[in-house]
Every structure is written in C-alpha cells, then in structure tokens.
Amino acid sequence: MARIICQQLAPQIADLAGNRRLSVEAIRAAVQGGADVVVLPELVTSGYVFESREEAASVAITPSHRLFAEWALAAARGPSVVVGGFCERGADGLLYNSAAMVDGSGVRAVYRKTHLWAREKLVFEPGAGAPPVLDTQVGRLGVLVCYDLEFPEMTRTLALMGADLIVVPTNWPLLERPPAERPPEVIIAMAAARTNRVFVACCDRVGVERGQEWTAGTAIIxxxxxxxxxxxxxxxxxxxxxxxxxxRKGWSDLNDVLGDRRPELYSALSAKQTGSAQPPLTVSDRTASLSEGPARTG
Structure with missing residues (x-):
C-alpha cells in the first residue's frame, strides 16, 4: 500500500522565502504522517496572480535552487516522493509554470505545463515536452499541471506510458456551482481516472490572492x-x-480500457482545430477579456 498526502496550502504571492518555509514544513508534516507520495499545489513557491512578467521573474528559480535540496532532505526521511509546482526560470531565460518531482536523491524530473490558462499566457511559455512517467519505490508516477488535466489526450498519454498514479498540482479559482455538486475540475479528474483505470491526486490551494478566491478542491481519486x-x-x-x-485495465473478461481502443479511427485528434469558425484571440484580445472577470481555472 502507498499513502498519498496532498497538502492544501495558501502560498503568498511573490514571497519566495515564506513559501519555501511553508512548503518544507508541509513536506515534513506529511512524511511524519507516513506519506509515500506528497503533493503540493501549483506554483506553491511563488503564488499565482502575478501583476506582470517582471514580478514572476523576481521569484523564478531553477531546478538547482537550494529549495529543492530542502525538499529532498525532507523527502529522504520517508523515504517519500514529492511533487510540487514552481515558477521556473529556464536556461533560455524564459519563464515556465512547472512541477518538480523530488525524492531523497534530488530532483528526478521537471515538467513544464503544456496548456496555459488565461493570464498565464502573458507570463509563461508553454512547455514543449511530453509529461514524464517515473518509476518510484511505490509505483509509476505521471505528472500534469492544472489545466492540462482538462485535455483527455494528456491523461490517456500518461496511462499508455504506464502511469499508476497521475499527480496534478493545481490552482482552481472558485466558481459558482449548483448545491451539492463537486467542482467541475474534480469531475473531470474522476472521469480521467475511470476511463484510464488510474489513480489521480489533485492538490489545490486555499486562501485569497489579490481578490481571487480558490476552490480548495483537493481530491484523491x-x-x-x-x-x-x-x-x-x-x-x-x-x-x-x-x-x-x-x-488491471479490464472492466470485464471481454473489455480492456486500453486494449479496446481503435487508434486507426482517431486520426482527427491529432489535427489542430479551434472548435469554431472564429479566429483565435490575440494577446490584446485576451488581455481585454481578462479584465472582465477572474479566470475560470488554472
């Protein structure tokens, strides 16, 4: 058995030192609680609602930053695997919304968020690499970040790569929803888990950041x-x-969620389509639309 602990936290915007302490303490507490896998929110080292690219750059770090050495030291006491989000400064000088997978040996992998939501497109570059699946002492872990989860191609890809558990650091802005209904992002995660027969652990955040409330929708599925x-x-x-x-991918003696696929019929999935006849938004269009209200999801 593996114990998964998602630490739902409230990082502070542009407070690298404070968020370092918050994240390290959360990892230590989870490890003391017997965690084999510790999940932290998206951009836990930096906060999310940046006023500008320059503000994000002021708290951007590389995978060699000493913060990750502290994560590794805390993880080694388990031994545990930690997955958490950070504002990454790439070797190319660009900024990425990334997630690091860390164990007692250090940073095992870094994944750069592929699908950027709303104002993220004004701050970050989209990742160009496929999400990783790594063998760990508890199983095969795949990593996505927030909005990536809403693309079924991503979760299916990780399932085909052999992931047992898909770990998803998130920041989900609060949405109105009918009474007693789960957040829509959680429903999407439930569907991904069921259609791929994989475990999914989504770690959201709490608090209010520059007027933005968060869903606090952390869920293990x-x-x-x-x-x-x-x-x-x-x-x-x-x-x-x-x-x-x-x-175990079978629903019955005659059905297998991966084996029953018909890839020869799915070629349209690889074609890039906007879904409407309207041209895609320009950056200025996005900026104007964003001023009308908060983002739906991160």
Whole structure:
C-alpha cells in the first residue's frame, strides 16, 4: 500500500522565502504522517496572480535552487516522493509554470505545463515536452499541471506510458456551482481516472490572492473514478491505496480500457482545430477579456 498526502496550502504571492518555509514544513508534516507520495499545489513557491512578467521573474528559480535540496532532505526521511509546482526560470531565460518531482536523491524530473490558462499566457511559455512517467519505490508516477488535466489526450498519454498514479498540482479559482455538486475540475479528474483505470491526486490551494478566491478542491481519486479523500480546509487529504490496481485495465473478461481502443479511427485528434469558425484571440484580445472577470481555472 502507498499513502498519498496532498497538502492544501495558501502560498503568498511573490514571497519566495515564506513559501519555501511553508512548503518544507508541509513536506515534513506529511512524511511524519507516513506519506509515500506528497503533493503540493501549483506554483506553491511563488503564488499565482502575478501583476506582470517582471514580478514572476523576481521569484523564478531553477531546478538547482537550494529549495529543492530542502525538499529532498525532507523527502529522504520517508523515504517519500514529492511533487510540487514552481515558477521556473529556464536556461533560455524564459519563464515556465512547472512541477518538480523530488525524492531523497534530488530532483528526478521537471515538467513544464503544456496548456496555459488565461493570464498565464502573458507570463509563461508553454512547455514543449511530453509529461514524464517515473518509476518510484511505490509505483509509476505521471505528472500534469492544472489545466492540462482538462485535455483527455494528456491523461490517456500518461496511462499508455504506464502511469499508476497521475499527480496534478493545481490552482482552481472558485466558481459558482449548483448545491451539492463537486467542482467541475474534480469531475473531470474522476472521469480521467475511470476511463484510464488510474489513480489521480489533485492538490489545490486555499486562501485569497489579490481578490481571487480558490476552490480548495483537493481530491484523491481511485482507479474506478471515485473520490476517496478530500478536504475543504488548509491541511492534508490522505488516502492509502494499492497502486498495482491501476495495472488491471479490464472492466470485464471481454473489455480492456486500453486494449479496446481503435487508434486507426482517431486520426482527427491529432489535427489542430479551434472548435469554431472564429479566429483565435490575440494577446490584446485576451488581455481585454481578462479584465472582465477572474479566470475560470488554472
């Protein structure tokens, strides 16, 4: 069995030192709680609602930053694997909304968010690499960041690459929804888990940042698509799971969620389409539309 702990936190905008302490303390607490996998929110080192690219650059770090050495030291006491978001300064000088996978040996992998939401496009460059799947002491972990989760091609790709658990650091702005309904992002994660027969762990954030409220929608989802742990407060969501169950892809003796695919019929999925006859928005169009209200999701 593997224990997953998602640490739902409230990072502060552009406070690298304070967020370093917050994240390290959260990892230590999770490891003390027996975590094999610790998940932190998107951009936990920097906050999310940047006023400008320059503000983001002031707290951008590289994977060699000492913060990750502290994460690794805390993870080694488990031993645990930590996945958390950070504002990355690339070797090309550009900024990326990234997630690091860290264990006691250091940074194992860095994934740059592929699908940027709303104002992120004014700050970050989209990642150009496929999401990683790494073998760990508890199973095969794949990584996405927030809005990536809403593209079924991404979760299916990770399932085809052998992921047992898809780990998703998120920042989900609060949306109105009908009473008793789950956040739509959680419903998407449930569908991804069920259609791919994989576990999914989404770690959201709490607090209010420059007027933006957050969903606090952290959820750990089993391979059948059911939420098995969640929290609406700052603190952990915890679940003990058998990740080996994600390698059983059959719904019946005659059905297999990957084996039943018909890839020869899906060629349209590789074609880039806007979904309408309207031209895509320019940066100035996006900026104007963003002034009308908060982002839907990160």
């Amino acid at each position: 089993d391979q059948s698509g059911w939420v098995i742990s969640t929290t609406c407060e700052a603190g952990p969501a915890t679940a003990d799971v058998d990740l080996a169950l994600a390698r």
